[in-house]
Amino acid sequence: MNRAAVAIDQLGRTVLEYVEEMGKIALLFLSVLRWMFQPPLKSHLIFKQMEFVGNKSIFVVVLTGAFTGMVMALQGYYGFKMFSAESMVGSVVALGMTRELGPVLTSLMVTARAGSAMAAELGTMRVTEQIDALSVMAANPVKHLIVPRVIAGVLMLPLLTVVSDFMGILGGYFVGVHLLHINSGIFVKNITTIVDLDDLYNGLVKAAVFGLILSLIGCYKGFNTRGGAEGVGKATTEAVVLSSITILISDYFLTAIMF
């Protein structure tokens, strides 16, 4: 009984902390919105972040997208074979990629790569007083550091997701048509009849939201780092965990709303 009470107590605390943290992140978001529309726009900082989030993530996104599509084709094939519906494999891969796995996996990969780097970079700037130095020089840290990263996150995630979707379908095609000998015409035709452009669009909306989440949380954790190298490490880990959880949770609700 006692142990159960402690466990429930602990769970309650964790949930409360999560909610409180989300509140603070929402406040940061408001401040990002406010500074985003305050000229001058720091376009060189935005491009630098877009390159960092986008360009430098392409390789991992191509790889994860392709292999996800391939494994889906493989799994789908064994499933559909039981009803002799192997030709459905293509549409399952395409639907799964565009609606779900493209945006989610891409966001998780970018969280691990760029979200963590944002937390580490801003965290280091915090503990070495570089953020204070910005304030002292009457340069708003939110405008200089967080706005460009959030813009980059929101813009680049949909683009990366398109790449991931494409690679996934390509991977699925390769496995389905070349390895499992599904007729190529049927494979493609099934995709085009079952998958809507809306599936793609909604997936991209998801990706933009996830891009917002991972950049905002990465920046928030970095910005609020306390205490030396250890603090930076902690901020980085927390950013990745919190972003991943939030992406997966919001994925459910976005799906429920959109589809």
Place this chain on the structure above:
Amino acid sequence: MIELIDIHKSFKKNKVLNGLNLKIDSGLITVIIGRSGGGKSVLLKHIIGLLKPDRGRVLIDDTDITRLNDRDLNTIRKKFGMLFQEAALFDSMTVKENVAFPLREHAKMSEVEISRVVAEKLKSVGLTGIEDKMPSELSGGMRKRVGLARAIALQPEIVLFDEPTTGLDPVMTEAINQLIVDTQKNLNATCVVISHDLESIFKISHKIAMLYDGDIIEYGTPDEIRASKNPVIEQFLSGSIEGPIKII
């Protein structure tokens, strides 16, 4: 004129400033001395609004900066230049971009002018030809001097120096002392300097303030401080182990 009125500041249970009062005159060099960990850097950060007091007021030319919103605080901050104890250079930018940062933010200058001012400021701290280096490629003393160049780039009215000469060789120390004196003279600036280097302190200061136990316990001209009969000051100036200042 900078006025600190009844400033209290604690970090958790650690009471750092305890009802501190200090008036810093305009157009003078005021040096703040005090033991390591005594709260000098914390005091300096209150003057520029990086830290807010738990209680008390900070007046810059009669404006209480503890109550200002971001925009008004930024207007006031444009009067300031600050050298951080650990320099706080932006490590993603070259030396040139660091020094140019306040110029790009607040002065409408052409690229040519910016390059000229940056080179001139770097020269004044004894550095040439390092514009394209990254801060991580510099020694500690060089970083500090770049920080100094950045702090004075916009010719501020008020300059805060947190240990400008710590870690520099004797010749460079003298050069930086001269730079602070010149900055004050040429810009008629108000300089607030934190320093542990007694020789420099007596050479450059117009006023000295001793921070002890969370308050300013003595404030006066170098001669007044030298003549002080306060046992804390006597011990601090003589560097003796015996006295009211306890090592542990």
